[in-house]
Amino acid sequence: MSMLQAGIIGVAGALLAVQFKSGKAEYGIYISIALSLLIFFGILGHLEAIISMVQTIGAYISMDTVYIGTLLKMLGITYIAEFSSNICKDAGYQTIAGQIEIFGKLAVLVLSLPILMALLDAVKGFLS
Template sequence: MSLFWKAAAAVLLAVVLGLSLGKQKDIGVLLTMAVCCMVAMIAISYLEPVLDFLRELETLGDLQGDMLGILLKAVGIGLVSEIAGLVCTDAGNGSLGKTLQMLGSAVILYLSLPIFTAMLELIREILREL
Protein backbone atom coordinates (compact mmCIF):
# COMPACT_ATOMS: atom_id res chain seq x y z
CA MET A 1 0.00 0.00 0.00
CA SER A 2 2.98 2.29 0.43
CA LEU A 3 3.33 2.38 -3.36
CA PHE A 4 -0.13 3.91 -3.52
CA TRP A 5 0.87 6.76 -1.22
CA LYS A 6 4.06 7.35 -3.17
CA ALA A 7 2.11 7.46 -6.41
CA ALA A 8 -0.47 9.82 -4.92
CA ALA A 9 2.33 12.10 -3.73
CA ALA A 10 3.95 12.01 -7.17
CA VAL A 11 0.64 12.92 -8.81
CA LEU A 12 0.10 15.84 -6.45
CA LEU A 13 3.69 16.99 -6.96
CA ALA A 14 3.20 16.82 -10.74
CA VAL A 15 0.06 18.94 -10.43
CA VAL A 16 1.89 21.57 -8.39
CA LEU A 17 4.85 21.53 -10.79
CA GLY A 18 2.50 21.75 -13.75
CA LEU A 19 0.80 24.79 -12.26
CA SER A 20 4.11 26.45 -11.46
CA LEU A 21 5.38 26.00 -15.01
CA GLY A 22 2.86 28.56 -16.21
CA LYS A 23 3.37 29.17 -19.91
CA GLN A 24 5.68 26.20 -20.45
CA LYS A 25 2.76 23.94 -21.23
CA ASP A 26 4.87 21.52 -23.30
CA ILE A 27 6.91 20.52 -20.28
CA GLY A 28 3.72 20.18 -18.24
CA VAL A 29 2.26 17.75 -20.79
CA LEU A 30 5.46 15.68 -20.76
CA LEU A 31 5.40 15.67 -16.97
CA THR A 32 1.78 14.52 -17.00
CA MET A 33 2.55 11.71 -19.44
CA ALA A 34 5.52 10.54 -17.38
CA VAL A 35 3.53 10.48 -14.14
CA CYS A 36 0.62 8.71 -15.87
CA CYS A 37 3.01 6.01 -17.09
CA MET A 38 4.48 5.63 -13.60
CA VAL A 39 1.03 5.32 -12.02
CA ALA A 40 -0.04 2.81 -14.69
CA MET A 41 2.99 0.65 -13.92
CA ILE A 42 2.16 0.74 -10.22
CA ALA A 43 -1.47 -0.16 -10.97
CA ILE A 44 -0.31 -3.13 -13.03
CA SER A 45 1.77 -4.37 -10.11
CA TYR A 46 -1.36 -4.27 -7.93
CA LEU A 47 -3.40 -6.08 -10.58
CA GLU A 48 -1.06 -9.06 -10.95
CA PRO A 49 -2.57 -10.96 -7.98
CA VAL A 50 -6.03 -10.23 -9.38
CA LEU A 51 -5.00 -11.71 -12.73
CA ASP A 52 -3.64 -14.80 -10.97
CA PHE A 53 -6.96 -15.17 -9.15
CA LEU A 54 -8.90 -14.83 -12.42
CA ARG A 55 -6.71 -17.48 -14.03
CA GLU A 56 -7.41 -19.79 -11.10
CA LEU A 57 -11.14 -19.18 -11.48
CA GLU A 58 -10.81 -19.89 -15.18
CA THR A 59 -9.19 -23.24 -14.42
CA LEU A 60 -11.66 -24.20 -11.69
CA GLY A 61 -14.71 -23.12 -13.67
CA ASP A 62 -13.47 -24.74 -16.89
CA LEU A 63 -14.03 -21.43 -18.67
CA GLN A 64 -12.89 -20.73 -22.19
CA GLY A 65 -9.47 -19.10 -22.02
CA ASP A 66 -10.15 -16.67 -24.81
CA MET A 67 -13.07 -15.10 -22.92
CA LEU A 68 -10.85 -14.03 -20.03
CA GLY A 69 -8.30 -12.70 -22.50
CA ILE A 70 -10.97 -10.65 -24.24
CA LEU A 71 -12.15 -9.17 -20.96
CA LEU A 72 -8.62 -8.26 -19.90
CA LYS A 73 -7.86 -6.68 -23.29
CA ALA A 74 -11.10 -4.69 -23.10
CA VAL A 75 -10.23 -3.38 -19.64
CA GLY A 76 -6.73 -2.45 -20.78
CA ILE A 77 -7.97 -0.68 -23.89
CA GLY A 78 -10.58 1.18 -21.87
CA LEU A 79 -8.05 2.38 -19.32
CA VAL A 80 -5.44 3.38 -21.90
CA SER A 81 -7.92 5.22 -24.12
CA GLU A 82 -9.40 7.04 -21.13
CA ILE A 83 -6.04 8.13 -19.71
CA ALA A 84 -4.59 9.06 -23.11
CA GLY A 85 -7.78 10.96 -23.93
CA LEU A 86 -7.51 12.93 -20.72
CA VAL A 87 -3.86 13.74 -21.43
CA CYS A 88 -4.89 14.99 -24.89
CA THR A 89 -7.56 17.17 -23.29
CA ASP A 90 -5.04 18.55 -20.78
CA ALA A 91 -2.72 19.36 -23.67
CA GLY A 92 -5.47 21.44 -25.27
CA ASN A 93 -6.53 18.83 -27.83
CA GLY A 94 -9.93 17.84 -26.49
CA SER A 95 -11.24 16.71 -29.87
CA LEU A 96 -8.36 14.25 -30.29
CA GLY A 97 -8.97 13.00 -26.76
CA LYS A 98 -12.66 12.36 -27.42
CA THR A 99 -11.83 10.71 -30.76
CA LEU A 100 -9.36 8.41 -29.03
CA GLN A 101 -11.96 7.48 -26.41
CA MET A 102 -14.47 6.75 -29.19
CA LEU A 103 -11.90 4.55 -30.92
CA GLY A 104 -11.31 2.69 -27.66
CA SER A 105 -15.05 2.06 -27.30
CA ALA A 106 -15.29 0.79 -30.89
CA VAL A 107 -12.35 -1.58 -30.38
CA ILE A 108 -13.88 -2.89 -27.15
CA LEU A 109 -17.16 -3.60 -28.95
CA TYR A 110 -15.24 -5.35 -31.72
CA LEU A 111 -13.31 -7.47 -29.22
CA SER A 112 -16.55 -8.32 -27.41
CA LEU A 113 -18.22 -9.87 -30.46
CA PRO A 114 -17.17 -13.44 -29.52
CA ILE A 115 -18.68 -12.95 -26.05
CA PHE A 116 -21.93 -11.62 -27.53
CA THR A 117 -21.97 -14.52 -30.00
CA ALA A 118 -21.49 -17.05 -27.20
CA MET A 119 -24.31 -15.44 -25.20
CA LEU A 120 -26.60 -15.54 -28.23
CA GLU A 121 -25.83 -19.23 -28.73
CA LEU A 122 -26.58 -19.90 -25.07
CA ILE A 123 -29.91 -18.09 -25.35
CA ARG A 124 -30.77 -20.08 -28.49
CA GLU A 125 -29.92 -23.33 -26.66
CA ILE A 126 -32.13 -22.40 -23.73
CA LEU A 127 -35.01 -21.45 -26.03
CA ARG A 128 -34.73 -24.76 -27.93
CA GLU A 129 -35.08 -26.68 -24.67
CA LEU A 130 -38.30 -24.89 -23.74
Protein backbone atom coordinates (compact mmCIF):
# COMPACT_ATOMS: atom_id res chain seq x y z
CA MET A 1 0.00 0.00 0.00
CA SER A 2 1.42 3.38 -0.97
CA MET A 3 1.20 6.54 1.09
CA LEU A 4 -1.27 7.97 -1.39
CA GLN A 5 -3.56 4.95 -1.01
CA ALA A 6 -3.33 5.13 2.79
CA GLY A 7 -4.15 8.83 2.72
CA ILE A 8 -7.13 8.36 0.42
CA ILE A 9 -8.46 5.47 2.49
CA GLY A 10 -8.00 7.49 5.67
CA VAL A 11 -9.77 10.60 4.40
CA ALA A 12 -12.60 8.60 2.81
CA GLY A 13 -13.01 6.61 6.01
CA ALA A 14 -13.06 9.76 8.14
CA LEU A 15 -15.75 11.30 5.94
CA LEU A 16 -17.78 8.09 6.05
CA ALA A 17 -17.41 7.87 9.82
CA VAL A 18 -18.57 11.48 10.22
CA GLN A 19 -21.66 10.69 8.15
CA PHE A 20 -22.53 7.73 10.37
CA LYS A 21 -21.78 9.54 13.64
CA SER A 22 -24.84 11.75 13.24
CA GLY A 23 -27.15 8.72 13.19
CA LYS A 24 -25.43 5.96 15.14
CA ALA A 25 -22.17 6.96 16.81
CA GLU A 26 -20.97 3.39 17.23
CA TYR A 27 -20.93 2.86 13.45
CA GLY A 28 -18.43 5.68 13.11
CA ILE A 29 -16.17 3.98 15.64
CA TYR A 30 -16.48 0.63 13.86
CA ILE A 31 -15.59 2.23 10.53
CA SER A 32 -12.63 3.98 12.13
CA ILE A 33 -11.33 0.74 13.64
CA ALA A 34 -11.84 -1.21 10.40
CA LEU A 35 -9.99 1.35 8.29
CA SER A 36 -7.22 1.65 10.87
CA LEU A 37 -6.73 -2.11 10.72
CA LEU A 38 -6.77 -2.01 6.91
CA ILE A 39 -4.00 0.60 6.88
CA PHE A 40 -2.12 -1.31 9.61
CA PHE A 41 -2.10 -4.50 7.51
CA GLY A 42 -0.97 -2.43 4.53
CA ILE A 43 2.01 -1.30 6.59
CA LEU A 44 2.87 -4.89 7.48
CA GLY A 45 3.72 -5.48 3.83
CA HIS A 46 6.59 -2.99 4.16
CA LEU A 47 7.77 -4.38 7.48
CA GLU A 48 9.87 -7.13 5.89
CA ALA A 49 11.84 -4.54 3.91
CA ILE A 50 12.40 -2.47 7.06
CA ILE A 51 13.64 -5.49 9.01
CA SER A 52 15.95 -6.48 6.17
CA MET A 53 17.47 -2.99 5.97
CA VAL A 54 17.97 -2.77 9.75
CA GLN A 55 19.74 -6.13 9.69
CA THR A 56 21.94 -4.95 6.81
CA ILE A 57 22.85 -1.81 8.73
CA GLY A 58 23.61 -3.95 11.77
CA ALA A 59 25.95 -6.09 9.66
CA TYR A 60 27.80 -3.01 8.37
CA ILE A 61 28.53 -1.71 11.83
CA SER A 62 29.03 -5.17 13.35
CA MET A 63 26.24 -4.72 15.85
CA ASP A 64 25.05 -7.62 17.97
CA THR A 65 21.81 -9.11 16.61
CA VAL A 66 20.30 -9.00 20.09
CA TYR A 67 20.34 -5.20 19.91
CA ILE A 68 18.68 -5.21 16.51
CA GLY A 69 15.97 -7.55 17.78
CA THR A 70 15.43 -5.34 20.81
CA LEU A 71 15.20 -2.27 18.59
CA LEU A 72 12.56 -3.96 16.43
CA LYS A 73 10.61 -5.03 19.53
CA MET A 74 10.66 -1.42 20.74
CA LEU A 75 9.40 -0.28 17.37
CA GLY A 76 6.57 -2.81 17.51
CA ILE A 77 5.61 -1.87 21.06
CA THR A 78 5.47 1.83 20.26
CA TYR A 79 3.43 1.26 17.11
CA ILE A 80 0.91 -1.02 18.82
CA ALA A 81 0.64 1.28 21.84
CA GLU A 82 0.07 4.33 19.65
CA PHE A 83 -2.40 2.48 17.42
CA SER A 84 -4.52 1.14 20.28
CA SER A 85 -4.30 4.42 22.19
CA ASN A 86 -5.59 6.37 19.21
CA ILE A 87 -8.50 3.96 18.79
CA CYS A 88 -9.42 4.42 22.46
CA LYS A 89 -9.17 8.21 22.09
CA ASP A 90 -11.38 8.08 19.01
CA ALA A 91 -13.95 6.07 20.96
CA GLY A 92 -13.87 8.69 23.73
CA TYR A 93 -11.91 6.73 26.32
CA GLN A 94 -8.98 9.06 27.00
CA THR A 95 -8.19 7.51 30.39
CA ILE A 96 -7.72 4.05 28.89
CA ALA A 97 -5.68 5.59 26.07
CA GLY A 98 -3.42 7.26 28.61
CA GLN A 99 -2.88 3.99 30.44
CA ILE A 100 -1.98 2.23 27.20
CA GLU A 101 0.56 4.96 26.42
CA ILE A 102 2.12 4.69 29.89
CA PHE A 103 2.31 0.90 29.60
CA GLY A 104 3.98 1.22 26.19
CA LYS A 105 6.56 3.65 27.56
CA LEU A 106 7.31 1.39 30.50
CA ALA A 107 7.62 -1.65 28.23
CA VAL A 108 10.15 0.20 26.07
CA LEU A 109 12.03 1.27 29.20
CA VAL A 110 12.22 -2.33 30.42
CA LEU A 111 13.51 -3.48 27.03
CA SER A 112 16.13 -0.73 26.96
CA LEU A 113 17.63 -1.46 30.40
CA PRO A 114 19.92 -4.31 29.24
CA ILE A 115 21.21 -2.11 26.42
CA LEU A 116 21.83 0.72 28.87
CA MET A 117 23.74 -1.65 31.16
CA ALA A 118 25.87 -2.86 28.24
CA LEU A 119 26.61 0.75 27.32
CA LEU A 120 27.62 1.56 30.88
CA ASP A 121 29.87 -1.52 30.96
CA ALA A 122 31.52 -0.39 27.73
CA VAL A 123 32.10 3.11 29.12
CA LYS A 124 33.48 1.60 32.33
CA GLY A 125 35.82 -0.56 30.23
CA PHE A 126 37.09 2.50 28.36
CA LEU A 127 37.69 4.40 31.58
CA SER A 128 39.58 1.55 33.23
